[in-house]
Amino acid sequence: MMSKIEAFILGIIQGLTEFLPISSTGHLYLGRHLFGLDEAGLFLDTMLHVGTLLAVLVVYKNELLQIIKNPFGKLSMLLVIGTIPAVIVGFLFSDLFNSISKSGITIGWEFLFTGIILWFADRIRNGAKKMESISYGDALFIGTFQAAAIFPAVSRSGLTIAAGLFRKLDRETAAYFSFLLSIPAIAGGIVLQFGEMLSGRTEAISFGSLFVATLSSAIFGYMAVVWMINFLKRKSLKIFAVYVWVLGFSIIILQMTGIF
Numbered sequence: 001m002m003s004k005i006e007a008f009i010l011g012i013i014q015g016l017t018e019f020l021p022i023s024s025t026g027h028l029y030l031g032r033h034l035f036g037l038d039e040a041g042l043f044l045d046t047m048l049h050v051g052t053l054l055a056v057l058v059v060y061k062n063e064l065l066q067i068i069k070n071p072f073g074k075l076s077m078l079l080v081i082g083t084i085p086a087v088i089v090g091f092l093f094s095d096l097f098n099s100i101s102k103s104g105i106t107i108g109w110e111f112l113f114t115g116i117i118l119w120f121a122d123r124i125r126n127g128a129k130k131m132e133s134i135s136y137g138d139a140l141f142i143g144t145f146q147a148a149a150i151f152p153a154v155s156r157s158g159l160t161i162a163a164g165l166f167r168k169l170d171r172e173t174a175a176y177f178s179f180l181l182s183i184p185a186i187a188g189g190i191v192l193q194f195g196e197m198l199s200g201r202t203e204a205i206s207f208g209s210l211f212v213a214t215l216s217s218a219i220f221g222y223m224a225v226v227w228m229i230n231f232l233k234r235k236s237l238k239i240f241a242v243y244v245w246v247l248g249f250s251i252i253i254l255q256m257t258g259i260f
Contacts, residue, residue: 011214015222049217055221082146084143088147090150112249121237124166141163141166156182175228
């Protein structure tokens with residue numbers, strides 16, 4: 001049975017790593033494995049993602065109101081187009097990626113891949129596009145990168161921020177649009193997880209622990225979104241690249257030696 005302290009820690013992990021470019025799914029896999037909560041993965045992940053969804057909805061409440069008032073406006077269409085690649089990939093390859101995610105066999109290499117993308121994206125310094133200048137082609141390109149994050153330890157936020165930089169968005173706007181695009185991605189993932197959860201068996205988790213995990217995820221997710229947008233105004237992505245490289249190499253070594 002998951003304790004409230006474990007729930008709180010996993011909420012912190014989910015909240016921070018969903019929006020920092022270091023992969024929330026990969027870190028949750030490691031966190032659950034550490035606490036021996038592998039069987040509770042799907043149910044727990046669902047509620048943790050509810051928390052981060054609440055966080056990003058609060059940050060983008062004005063944009064959501066704009067979408068509600070003008071559902072066929074440019075912002076709505078950008079999000080629809082940016083979400084299409086992930087929907088297609090998820091529909092065609094969900095079983096494959098679920099099996100990869102459960103095994104964790106490629107997780108170290110996926111962290112390394114995320115680091116490579118972040119490192120090269122950080123070298124781009126001349127982006128100047130703001131939100132009002134994002135084209136439908138930009139949204140599709142960024143969405144294609146988002147689709148690649150279906151692998152468990154490939155960071156969704158990392159790849160979408162990087163894709164924005166490749167398309168010459170300024171650094172703040174790249175992060176801003178990445179997190180805005182996360183709303184339909186996280187919401188869609190929650191719907192799919194609920195469907196899978198209802199058709200399978202999950203370990204019983206107390207309401208109190210679930211509440212703590214969800215609340216922790218929401219609070220730290222909100223903090224991560226606000227902090228990351230401000231961070232990219234003046235700082236480098238390379239620190240995150242180095243972090244996931246160290247983590248990835250460590251996991252690979254532990255797997256090769258049979259410790260992990």
